[in-house]
Amino acid sequence: MDTCFKANEEVGPETLMPLLQVNQLSKHFYKLVAVNRVDLQIEKGEIVGLIGPNGSGKTTFFNCITHIYPPTDGHVLFKGKSMKGLRPDQISRMGIGRTFQLIQLFLEMTVLENMLMAVQEHRGNLLSRLFQRDETEERKRALETLEFLNMAHLKDEVAGNLSYGQQKLLDFGMVLMPGPELVLLDEPTGGVEVEMRLKITDYIRKLNREGQTFVVIEHNMDVVMNLCERIVVLNYGEKIAEGTPEVIQSNQKVIDAYFGVQE
Amino acid sequence: MKGWKGKLPWGVVIVLLCILPWFLKGYTLFILSFSLVNIILAIGLNITLGYAGQISLCHAAFMGIGAYTTGIMVTHGWSFWLSLPLAGLIACFFGMIIGFPALKWKDHYLALVTIGFNIISYLVMQQEKWLTGGPHGIGNIPRPSIGPLRLASAVSYYYLLLVFVILAILSSVWIIKSKWGRAFTAIRLNELAAKSHGVSLQHYKLLAFAVGAFYAGVGGSLFAPLLRYINPESFTFFVSFEYLIMVVIGGMGRIEGPIIGALIITMGPEILRVAEAFYLIIYSLILIFIMLFMRKGLVVVVDRLREWIPVLRLTKR
Amino acid sequence: MTDFIQLLIGGLSIGILYSIVAIGFVLLWQTSQTINFAQGEFVMVPMFVMVGLHIVLKLPFWLSFLLTILASSLMGYLFEKLMIKKLLAGGVIVIVIATLGLSAFLRYGMQITWTPLTLFFPHIFSTEPIKIRNIVFSSEDIWNIVIISIIILLLHLFIKRTKLGKAMQAVAQSRETATLMGINVMQIITLVFVLNSILTGIGAIFVAPVFFVRYDIGVQLGLKAFIAAVIGGFNQIRGALAGGITVGLVETLAAAYISTAYRDAFTMILLLIILLLKPEGIAGIREEAY
Numbered sequence: 001m002d003t004c005f006k007a008n009e010e011v012g013p014e015t016l017m018p019l020l021q022v023n024q025l026s027k028h029f030y031k032l033v034a035v036n037r038v039d040l041q042i043e044k045g046e047i048v049g050l051i052g053p054n055g056s057g058k059t060t061f062f063n064c065i066t067h068i069y070p071p072t073d074g075h076v077l078f079k080g081k082s083m084k085g086l087r088p089d090q091i092s093r094m095g096i097g098r099t100f101q102l103i104q105l106f107l108e109m110t111v112l113e114n115m116l117m118a119v120q121e122h123r124g125n126l127l128s129r130l131f132q133r134d135e136t137e138e139r140k141r142a143l144e145t146l147e148f149l150n151m152a153h154l155k156d157e158v159a160g161n162l163s164y165g166q167q168k169l170l171d172f173g174m175v176l177m178p179g180p181e182l183v184l185l186d187e188p189t190g191g192v193e194v195e196m197r198l199k200i201t202d203y204i205r206k207l208n209r210e211g212q213t214f215v216v217i218e219h220n221m222d223v224v225m226n227l228c229e230r231i232v233v234l235n236y237g238e239k240i241a242e243g244t245p246e247v248i249q250s251n252q253k254v255i256d257a258y259f260g261v262q263e
Numbered sequence: 264m265k266g267w268k269g270k271l272p273w274g275v276v277i278v279l280l281c282i283l284p285w286f287l288k289g290y291t292l293f294i295l296s297f298s299l300v301n302i303i304l305a306i307g308l309n310i311t312l313g314y315a316g317q318i319s320l321c322h323a324a325f326m327g328i329g330a331y332t333t334g335i336m337v338t339h340g341w342s343f344w345l346s347l348p349l350a351g352l353i354a355c356f357f358g359m360i361i362g363f364p365a366l367k368w369k370d371h372y373l374a375l376v377t378i379g380f381n382i383i384s385y386l387v388m389q390q391e392k393w394l395t396g397g398p399h400g401i402g403n404i405p406r407p408s409i410g411p412l413r414l415a416s417a418v419s420y421y422y423l424l425l426v427f428v429i430l431a432i433l434s435s436v437w438i439i440k441s442k443w444g445r446a447f448t449a450i451r452l453n454e455l456a457a458k459s460h461g462v463s464l465q466h467y468k469l470l471a472f473a474v475g476a477f478y479a480g481v482g483g484s485l486f487a488p489l490l491r492y493i494n495p496e497s498f499t500f501f502v503s504f505e506y507l508i509m510v511v512i513g514g515m516g517r518i519e520g521p522i523i524g525a526l527i528i529t530m531g532p533e534i535l536r537v538a539e540a541f542y543l544i545i546y547s548l549i550l551i552f553i554m555l556f557m558r559k560g561l562v563v564v565v566d567r568l569r570e571w572i573p574v575l576r577l578t579k580r
Numbered sequence: 581m582t583d584f585i586q587l588l589i590g591g592l593s594i595g596i597l598y599s600i601v602a603i604g605f606v607l608l609w610q611t612s613q614t615i616n617f618a619q620g621e622f623v624m625v626p627m628f629v630m631v632g633l634h635i636v637l638k639l640p641f642w643l644s645f646l647l648t649i650l651a652s653s654l655m656g657y658l659f660e661k662l663m664i665k666k667l668l669a670g671g672v673i674v675i676v677i678a679t680l681g682l683s684a685f686l687r688y689g690m691q692i693t694w695t696p697l698t699l700f701f702p703h704i705f706s707t708e709p710i711k712i713r714n715i716v717f718s719s720e721d722i723w724n725i726v727i728i729s730i731i732i733l734l735l736h737l738f739i740k741r742t743k744l745g746k747a748m749q750a751v752a753q754s755r756e757t758a759t760l761m762g763i764n765v766m767q768i769i770t771l772v773f774v775l776n777s778i779l780t781g782i783g784a785i786f787v788a789p790v791f792f793v794r795y796d797i798g799v800q801l802g803l804k805a806f807i808a809a810v811i812g813g814f815n816q817i818r819g820a821l822a823g824g825i826t827v828g829l830v831e832t833l834a835a836a837y838i839s840t841a842y843r844d845a846f847t848m849i850l851l852l853i854i855l856l857l858k859p860e861g862i863a864g865i866r867e868e869a870y
Binding site: 089104 | 466
């Protein structure tokens with residue numbers, strides 16, 4: 001599977017700075033503090049897990065990075081460049097891909113059209129998109145990905161007709177289509193059966209070896225502990241722990257957070 | 264559908280439309296010609312609303328801008344053929360202006376902004392006598408000529424309109440089948456997914472309005488010599504609602520939709536006139552009925568026909 | 581100065597009538613995402629019913645009033661059961677077209693089955709001018725303002741304090757959550773439609789002596805109410821109140837101080853200004869988005 005992003009070719013100062021740098025990120029919804037001054041650094045080539053009990057602000061954190069809404073405070077740097085003021089579509093084209101907890105597909109389009117839609121805006125410009133109709137390369141790539149996800153036979157099926165698990169896989173396939181340097185996955189294995197779950201995690205590892213960086217929100221502890229080299233734990237919007245799976249598993253604060261000891 | 268067999272049923276329709284004017288006279292021919300103009304307008308609105316999902320209730324204003332451009336230019340001695348593309352472009356420009364509020368607002372807010380624009384343009388048309396002739400509008404608009412050929416007669420102008428309808432259909436299909444068309448549909452289906460996959464809502468929403476307005480401008484430009492007289496009353500927001508109805512009744516987001524919608528909504532009331540005073544009541548009941556039972560539009564009927572008559576299946580897009 | 585206060589009162593009086601129609605609008609939108617383009621006709625029809633009962637059949641005022649409200653609620657109920665239930669799944673635009681059709685149907689239906697002419701409805705309250713320190717106004721204006729304000733206050737209390745009212749709030753915020761909490765959402769929606777028709781019915785009775793009773797009066801009223809709702813903030817009831825009053829005041833003051841011919845244009849300009857500067861409305865809350 002060819003990877004068409006730039007990560008492999010870069011040599012220079014950019015490789016020395018973290019891929020993603022989050023400083024003191026905060027998000028307030030009126031009086032509710034959803035994310036509270038979180039610092040996070042993601043180096044290129046990592047697979048980082050983001051865990052925490054429900055409502056701890058993980059998805060909000062992702063939303064602030066991809067500017068679904070603007071953060072109340074703090075700043076985010078991608079490859080050393082500030083992302084302030086950028087729109088979600090610009091951020092996507094910069095090389096950050098992201099899935100949502102609630103699957104976001106184009107339900108009335110076919111599976112193949114969804115895959116093509118995920119990549120069409122990453123190539124060319126507005127004018128070329130009107131005149132240039134050739135999509136053989138993108139089609140090939142889409143079919144390869146679908147093949148891997150055991151969904152190639154569904155390529156002309158309307159996305160709305162798929163089962164939940166299949167939709168989840170399509171979502172995953174779509175985010176990978178443009179070959180983003182940084183992939184933010186929000187519960188990629190939720191609702192997916194065991195075999196496919198292993199396949200997905202293997203695939204993430206393979207893509208990671210080839211240079212893509214992953215941040216994964218997950219509730220499934222097996223998946224997180226096995227897949228991620230480093231884990232960050234949020235609770236009530238604050239980072240309460242960070243480290244390798246072994247460190248996290250024995251961290252008292254983490255255990256307390258999950259088992260509901262009130263502060 | 265590739266191949267000449269797929270084009271056959273459309274060919275039949277076109278041949279029919281070509282022969283019809285010889286059998287019709289006066290008012291009926293005028294209504295048919297007006298339907299053709301409305302097809303062009305509905306095609307434009309279908310791109311903005313049916314494909315990109317942007318609520319535009321000022322389509323008549325864009326039409327009016329196109330109509331007045333041609334009306335003013337042609338009565339001052341300029342060539343119609345120069346005014347036609349200009350009408351489209353000026354309307355397109357205003358479409359982009361409306362596109363900006365579309366970036367911030369959706370649904371009912373956007374609807375109101377577009378109505379507001381329509382009302383303001385109506386007021387300008389009505390008040391600025393030096394430009395638009397005020398409430399009396401512009402009269403004595405001549406029919407265009409192609410070289411030595413004067414298209415003055417109703418029948419010859421009808422054929423000109425038919426040519427432009429075909430151009431409008433082909434061009435709209437070309438746009439819709441491009442990546443622009445797919446991006447429009449993506450925005451309509453799921454804005455969040457669209458922007459997360461790199462679709463610039465700014466660019467495409469502006470485009471959706473600009474493209475739709477261009478068609479409206481061209482339609483308006485062709486409308487002016489049809490009637491040979493234009494005034495602000497033809498371009499109120501009530502008229503914009505009619506185009507909305509055409510697109511929805513015909514079938515949003517489908518190529519055949521605006522064609523069906525424009526023909527039915529333009530000719531329907533005329534056909535219903537036999538019921539005299541009751542025709543408006545029947546008309547409104549039909550609207551309600553269609554929304555209740557055929558909310559995807561009358562194009563659904565065409566789809567059913569396709570299932571029954573295999574030959575028509577070849578025309579499916 | 582006295583002129584100004586007189587105009588103020590006049591504007592408030594009209595404005596509060598717009599408010600009551602606008603509030604119904606907002607309630608429908610909040611609970612079922614319905615934009616009712618036939619809202620004006622929902623005022624027009626009870627106006628005719630009132631004329632029929634009180635003028636033609638010469639029934640006593642209070643009886644006619646009650647029967648009119650009853651008829652209006654029935655209309656709202658049928659509207660919901662026969663049309664809205666089926667249309668909800670189709671989305672906003674489908675509802676828009678269907679209500680446009682309904683609006684035309686009611687309008688032309690009334691024109692044909694009854695009369696295209698303007699009917700007359702007597703003033704309910706005396707129009708005797710009252711004079712306080714050189715300010716002249718009619719008691720009708722004051723009565724309008726007072727009574728409708730009370731009704732709106734009662735409505736507000738109903739929504740905020742009663743169980744049914746709170747259920748309505750829940751449905752307005754999230755239908756899914758409301759269902760999970762055991763609220764029968766479809767019933768609440770029906771209730772809101774009936775409530776809307778009661779409000780428009782009441783509005784009709786106060787509007788009848790002030791505007792004219794004619795088959796196409798609904799178009800103007802509906803549009804004004806819609807604008808009032810947006811100016812005030814489509815998501816809030818107090819917004820509809822603020823919006824209606826604003827529209828009434830702007831109209832009246834602009835007509836007097838600037839020009840009667842452009843009265844409607846000013847409302848439009850105000851609308852555009854609000855949409856440009858504060859699109860969530862005077863009383864609305866801004867939602868963030870990129």
